Amino acid sequence: MYAEHVYDPSLPTPSQMRWVTDATNPDANAVPLPAVSPGPVRSLRSVDMPTNLTVTEIQQLDSIVLTTRHVRCGEKLFRARDVFQSLYTVRTGSFKTVVLHRDGHEQVTGFQIPGDSLGLGGICAGMHNCDAIALEDSTVCVMPFSQLESLCSRSHRMQRYLHQLMSREIVRESSLMMLLGTMTAEQRLAFFLLDLAARFRARGYSGTHFNLKMSREEIGCLLGMKLETVSRMFSRFHKEGMVEPNGKEIRIIDAERLSRV
Amino acid sequence: MYAEHVYDPSLPTPSQMRWVTDATNPDANAVPLPAVSPGPVRSLRSVDMPTNLTVTEIQQLDSIVLTTRHVRCGEKLFRARDVFQSLYTVRTGSFKTVVLHRDGHEQVTGFQIPGDSLGLGGICAGMHNCDAIALEDSTVCVMPFSQLESLCSRSHRMQRYLHQLMSREIVRESSLMMLLGTMTAEQRLAFFLLDLAARFRARGYSGTHFNLKMSREEIGCLLGMKLETVSRMFSRFHKEGMVEPNGKEIRIIDAERLSRV
DNA sequence: CGGTTAGTTGAGAAAGCTCAACAGATGTGG
DNA sequence: CCACATCTGTTGAGCTTTCTCAACTAACCG
Numbered sequence: 001m002y003a004e005h006v007y008d009p010s011l012p013t014p015s016q017m018r019w020v021t022d023a024t025n026p027d028a029n030a031v032p033l034p035a036v037s038p039g040p041v042r043s044l045r046s047v048d049m050p051t052n053l054t055v056t057e058i059q060q061l062d063s064i065v066l067t068t069r070h071v072r073c074g075e076k077l078f079r080a081r082d083v084f085q086s087l088y089t090v091r092t093g094s095f096k097t098v099v100l101h102r103d104g105h106e107q108v109t110g111f112q113i114p115g116d117s118l119g120l121g122g123i124c125a126g127m128h129n130c131d132a133i134a135l136e137d138s139t140v141c142v143m144p145f146s147q148l149e150s151l152c153s154r155s156h157r158m159q160r161y162l163h164q165l166m167s168r169e170i171v172r173e174s175s176l177m178m179l180l181g182t183m184t185a186e187q188r189l190a191f192f193l194l195d196l197a198a199r200f201r202a203r204g205y206s207g208t209h210f211n212l213k214m215s216r217e218e219i220g221c222l223l224g225m226k227l228e229t230v231s232r233m234f235s236r237f238h239k240e241g242m243v244e245p246n247g248k249e250i251r252i253i254d255a256e257r258l259s260r261v
Numbered sequence: 262m263y264a265e266h267v268y269d270p271s272l273p274t275p276s277q278m279r280w281v282t283d284a285t286n287p288d289a290n291a292v293p294l295p296a297v298s299p300g301p302v303r304s305l306r307s308v309d310m311p312t313n314l315t316v317t318e319i320q321q322l323d324s325i326v327l328t329t330r331h332v333r334c335g336e337k338l339f340r341a342r343d344v345f346q347s348l349y350t351v352r353t354g355s356f357k358t359v360v361l362h363r364d365g366h367e368q369v370t371g372f373q374i375p376g377d378s379l380g381l382g383g384i385c386a387g388m389h390n391c392d393a394i395a396l397e398d399s400t401v402c403v404m405p406f407s408q409l410e411s412l413c414s415r416s417h418r419m420q421r422y423l424h425q426l427m428s429r430e431i432v433r434e435s436s437l438m439m440l441l442g443t444m445t446a447e448q449r450l451a452f453f454l455l456d457l458a459a460r461f462r463a464r465g466y467s468g469t470h471f472n473l474k475m476s477r478e479e480i481g482c483l484l485g486m487k488l489e490t491v492s493r494m495f496s497r498f499h500k501e502g503m504v505e506p507n508g509k510e511i512r513i514i515d516a517e518r519l520s521r522v
Numbered sequence: 523c524g525g526t527t528a529g530t531t532g533a534g535a536a537a538g539c540t541c542a543a544c545a546g547a548t549g550t551g552g
Numbered sequence: 553c554c555a556c557a558t559c560t561g562t563t564g565a566g567c568t569t570t571c572t573c574a575a576c577t578a579a580c581c582g
Binding site (some may be wrong): 109140215216217228230231232235247248 | 554559560561563
């Protein structure tokens with residue numbers, strides 16, 4: 001139905017995503033760890049992290065991934081205020097993270113696709129600060145944090161890797177704050193689409209043709225606007241020939257122009 | 262002029278703020294490290310971090326603080342894209358961090374007062390992701406990151422402390438995203454004032470009477486609104502008897518009602 | 523002391539929200 | 553496998569909030 005290079009998380013994880021994987025998977029260590037690139041602060045320029053791990057270190061990391069956990073669509077990997085014990089890496093599928101305000105307001109703080117981390121906000125107070133909800137049937141690698149910490153004590157590069165993971169999350173959130181604080185609805189959606197496209201591309205999927213697993217409402221909740229506004233902006237991009245939206249199937253026609261919105 | 266318990270960064274740092282300090286200060290280690298509490302995600306409830314450092318560890322931390330750097334009002338401690346080498350802790354004065362968008366738009370991502378950290382976003386890509394600008398003549402403790410890292414390798418608790426520092430920044434930014442994504446102008450300013458009040462209180466200053474070092478425009482730039490709107494909201498709070506704003510001098514009259522805005 | 527900057531307030535404009543109607547897609551039980 | 557119910561997405565019209573532009577005042581600075 002779709003072009004074969006389209007992101008479809010029901011397919012097996014592409015090999016480049018298996019760097020943190022089920023320890024029972026025999027060829028997991030054969031694959032070099034890709035550079036983790038931070039979310040684009042300015043445009044789509046992605047800055048690679050300077051330190052990549054060696055095969056030995058990937059093996060060490062694999063050795064503490066004791067379990068792979070499956071989460072069904074709509075179910076929660078963890079909830080805000082749950083005791084923090086592990087970090088997670090999305091292996092297949094996708095998630096959203098949601099911060100809850102006392103008055104019932106929700107703010108989506110991110111969408112996570114394979115290779116993305118979950119749970120970094122929980123280290124601070126020993127309890128998670130958000131809900132992590134599967135947008136489809138998904139699997140994650142579970143990294144018990146205490147074990148990750150002792151691994152970091154033994155390996156400088158592993159330590160640096162964890163620090164970069166956390167710092168990257170800080171940078172990602174800063175760029176979302178800028179989006180929420182300074183951009184129009186049109187710019188927000190353009191930024192969102194280009195960011196998602198870049199992340200898919202970085203992971204070996206198509207950067208021009210993909211399927212959104214989240215609803216218009218969830219997109220709006222990330223971007224600080226109402227679902228109707230999201231829909232109108234999609235229609236506008238369509239009319240102007242920049243994006244071909246077909247429900248949740250998105251085709252980016254003119255990324256250049258989209259980035260100049 | 263002001264009550265003596267009012268926050269005035271021109272005064273010497275209060276003793277409870279000296280936990281990370283100039284190594285030449287002889288009594289620096291006499292003071293226990295206070296718990297670092299994350300920014301309030303829900304209301305003002307502050308959650309203490311479970312791990313505090315021992316006196317020995319504070320000494321270790323002090324031992325790598327090789328320099329105290331002075332930054333004059335308006336000058337930059339570091340700029341976006343500067344090479345990342347050190348983390349900083351505000352010792353006296355205050356800062357703002359600003360993320361720049363390619364089209365010239367600026368977003369303030371935070372105000373830092375004594376005890377707050379600066380530079381955590383730089384670890385990710387080896388370069389800083391924002392400008393850190395002094396809002397008044399200020400001093401910071403410089404912690405060379407490579408030394409901090411090796412200290413972390415030797416001390417589990419120090420490692421955990423750094424992780425909590427970073428995670429706390431992630432949580433803080435999440436809560437600002439929620440503010441920007443879901444709140445009205447009135448709610449944003451109320452949240453901002455209560456958050457600032459709580460931070461001053463946690464550091465031993467007055468939580469009801471303090472001086473803003475930032476302009477209305479800078480507040481607006483943090484909260485995603487124009488300076489005129491900030492001003493109007495201050496006037497509204499004044500008229501309703503919740504806040505007594507006198508230019509940059511702020512007196513919080515009814516925190517309870519403010520939190521229910 | 524004059525010039526500049528920061529803050530306040532008002533009036534009109536604009537962006538995005540609310541409410542509502544409708545269309546398509548999806549899912550479910552008979 | 554169909555009929556019906558439900559959910560998701562689109563579009564329109566009017567409304568609300570916030571922005572923009574402007575005038576004015578107060579504070580600050582050289």
